[in-house]
Amino acid sequence: MRLRRKAWPAIAALAAPLAACAPVGPDYLRPDAIVSAQYKEIKGWKLASPHDDLAKGEWWRLFADPTLDKLEAQVAVSNQTIKADEANFRTALALIAEARAGLMPTINFDPSFTRVKSGTQLSDQLDAEVSGSWTLDVWGKTRRSIEQESAAAEASAADLANATLAEQSALALAYVQLRQSDSLADLLADTVKQYKRSVDIAQNQYNAGAAAKSDVITAQALELAAEAQQVNVGVARAQSEHAIAVLTGRAPAELTIPHGKLALDVPRVPIRVPSELLERRPDVAAAERTMQAQNAAIGVAFAGYYPSLTLNGAFGYSGDPFIKQIAGANPVWSYGLSIAQTLFNGGLTDAQVEAARQTYEASVATYRQTVLTAFQQVEDQLAAIPLESRQLSIQSEAVKAAEQAVEIALNEYRAGTQNFTTVVTAEATAQSDEESALSTRAARLTATVNLIVALGGGWSAGELPATPTP
Numbered sequence: 317m318r319l320r321r322k323a324w325p326a327i328a329a330l331a332a333p334l335a336a337c338a339p340v341g342p343d344y345l346r347p348d349a350i351v352s353a354q355y356k357e358i359k360g361w362k363l364a365s366p367h368d369d370l371a372k373g374e375w376w377r378l379f380a381d382p383t384l385d386k387l388e389a390q391v392a393v394s395n396q397t398i399k400a401d402e403a404n405f406r407t408a409l410a411l412i413a414e415a416r417a418g419l420m421p422t423i424n425f426d427p428s429f430t431r432v433k434s435g436t437q438l439s440d441q442l443d444a445e446v447s448g449s450w451t452l453d454v455w456g457k458t459r460r461s462i463e464q465e466s467a468a469a470e471a472s473a474a475d476l477a478n479a480t481l482a483e484q485s486a487l488a489l490a491y492v493q494l495r496q497s498d499s500l501a502d503l504l505a506d507t508v509k510q511y512k513r514s515v516d517i518a519q520n521q522y523n524a525g526a527a528a529k530s531d532v533i534t535a536q537a538l539e540l541a542a543e544a545q546q547v548n549v550g551v552a553r554a555q556s557e558h559a560i561a562v563l564t565g566r567a568p569a570e571l572t573i574p575h576g577k578l579a580l581d582v583p584r585v586p587i588r589v590p591s592e593l594l595e596r597r598p599d600v601a602a603a604e605r606t607m608q609a610q611n612a613a614i615g616v617a618f619a620g621y622y623p624s625l626t627l628n629g630a631f632g633y634s635g636d637p638f639i640k641q642i643a644g645a646n647p648v649w650s651y652g653l654s655i656a657q658t659l660f661n662g663g664l665t666d667a668q669v670e671a672a673r674q675t676y677e678a679s680v681a682t683y684r685q686t687v688l689t690a691f692q693q694v695e696d697q698l699a700a701i702p703l704e705s706r707q708l709s710i711q712s713e714a715v716k717a718a719e720q721a722v723e724i725a726l727n728e729y730r731a732g733t734q735n736f737t738t739v740v741t742a743e744a745t746a747q748s749d750e751e752s753a754l755s756t757r758a759a760r761l762t763a764t765v766n767l768i769v770a771l772g773g774g775w776s777a778g779e780l781p782a783t784p785t786p
Contacts, residue, residue, distance in 0.1 A: 339456020340622065341615020344463075344608045347680050349687040352590050357698035361587045373481075373774040376488055378583035383573065384491050387564055388484055394565025395483050401476040408469035415465045418458035421450035421627075445632025445648060452627065457619030464612035467605045473780050474602035481598060485769040487563040489762060490556045495578040496758040497553035502577070503754060504546040507747050510722070511539035514743065517726060518736060527729075531736040538740065542747070578757055582701070582764045587771070590691065596772030597690050601780065603683040610676040617672040620665040623657035690770065697767035704760040711753040718746035 355361075376388045392398060427444040453459055515535040521527035561571035594600055629651040658665070725742040728734035768774075 337454055337456065339459045339463075339615050339619075341456070341460055341618040342611060344467075344611045346604060347607070347683070349594060349684050351594065351687065352691065355587070355590055355691075355695060355698055357695050358587065360702055361698065373779075375768045375773045376484065378585070378768070379488075379579065380583070381491075381579065383576065384488065387487060387491065387560060387573075390564040391484050391487055392480055395480075395563060396565055397483055398476070398480050401472075401479040405469065405472040405476050408465065408472040412462060412465045412469055415458065415461040418451070418461065419453055421448050423448040440636055441634075442636070443632070443634045445630050445634075447630035447632075448628070450627045452625045454625055455619045455622040457616055460612045460615035460619065464609045464616060467609035467612060470780050471602045471605035471609060474598045474605060474777075477598035477775055477779070478602060481769060481773045481775065483563055484773070485765060487560055488765045490559040490563065492578070492758055492761045492765065494553055494556035494560065494573065495576055496754065497549050497556060498575050499578040499754055499757075500751065501546060501549045501553070501575075503750055504542055504549060507542045507750075508539060508546065510743065511535065511542055514726070514739060515539055517730060521729070521732075526732050527736065534736060534740060538743065578754065579761060580757070582705075582760055585764060585767050585771070587698075593690055593694065593771070594687065595777040596775060597686075597770075598772065598775055600683075600686050600690055601777045603679070603686040605780075607676065607679040607683050610672070610679040614669065614672040614676060617665070617668040620658070620668060623655050626654045626656070628652050628654060693770035694767065697763050697770055700763040701760060701767065704756055704763060708753060708756045708760060711749060711756055714749045715746070715753055718742065718749045722746050 374385075374388070376384055424447050425445075426447070427442070430441040430443075432439050432441070515532065518527060518531040518535040522529055522532050557571065557573055558568040560573065561568045564571065588596065594604075629649075631647070631649040634648045721742040722739070725734060725739040729736060729739050
């Protein structure tokens with residue numbers, strides 16, 4: 317008993333410094349990414365000040381559309397894709413707790429009671445023992461595992477943010493398509509009215525003997541074609557509405573969005589310096605945290621070169637449970653230290669370390685490619701928005717000219733100085749110019765949404781939840 321009292325403190329004193337040794341394997345340092353000093357297509361854009369941040373990542377409020385605001389607010393709450401990513405993040409947190417459990421001892425209590433009859437005699441046997449074992453994290457394998465799972469959890473949180481941003485973006489783009497369909501339907505309704513007027517004019521000219529019957533038939537054909545196109549627009553609108561319903565976690569039958577118009581203007585998007593994009597994009601953050609997790613995995617594999625040390629101990633009672641002063645009779649105890657060292661495993665540890673290193677190198681390349689893709693996406697939209705604005709300005713002038721051409725052609729046709737082919741050509745040109753201008757307006761809004769998303773949608777790496785550390 318005196319030996320036991322002396323041995324336990326000695327073992328504990330030995331275990332404490334051993335468990336505090338620095339973990340084996342490389343410590344993580346974020347590799348450099350390919351980052352330019354400024355955006356190539358930044359001309360004409362104003363860099364944002366700190367107060368330009370979008371509150372809580374609600375980037376869609378820049379468009380000042382109450383219907384869009386209401387729909388976007390439902391994505392994070394009801395979207396099922398996001399629900400799945402939330403569950404993945406909670407799983408990652410559980411894996412951290414699982415890894416941290418490796419730092420603690422395991423204690424078991426396994427009592428048993430046995431009654432034996434031999435002839436006329438009964439005997440009772442009670443075995444009540446508390447046993448425990450503690451594998452010392454001398455080389456930091458468990459601590460590296462915790463580091464790996466913590467980084468993986470942060471990557472999962474970034475994946476969740478990225479999935480949320482992607483679903484919000486998909487809804488915004490579907491909403492732009494829906495409003496484009498609404499505006500196109502209005503445009504076609506006006507076009508049908510215009511063609512009806514042409515039919516009336518052609519019919520009057522025919523009745524007066526100043527035009528051929530073919531002019532009336534041609535005008536009617538144009539009217540019917542516009543009406544058919546108007547019906548087809550309803551299909552596109554319905555599909556956009558169905559997509560929005562699913563993105564908000566509802567069945568298509570449960571959502572009806574009132575008719576509206578496509579926005580005429582686009583909001584000013586705050587642009588930051590390129591280096592901040594690394595902290596603003598959730599996909600970049602996820603790639604960076606994955607890289608950290610793979611770096612920690614090298615340490616986990618490297619610990620396989622070293623022996624494992626385990627403390628074992630037990631204390632209990634074995635004997636008749638009904639005797640008096642049970643606590644002091646028949647005590648059973650044991651303690652010890654075991655060491656396990658792999659002497660030969662056919663190069664398995666070497667292969668595991670090399671595999672971990674190469675997996676890390678692959679994650680570095682993935683991280684750098686993710687950064688490059690992020691910059692490409694930003695530059696694409698920075699180029700698209702001003703060019704589409706210029707295009708829209710020119711198209712607006714073309715629409716005005718085409719409308720004037722239609723009026724002139726109709727007046728000349730009434731006067732008998734122009735044939736109906738000129739009227740048809742002018743009306744077709746006007747309709748085409750109006751549809752092109754509408755398409756460019758929608759494309760400019762789409763590019764604006766894509767730019768906001770490419771810039772991270774107001775998200776920042778500081779929003780990642782804190783995870784436990786070793």
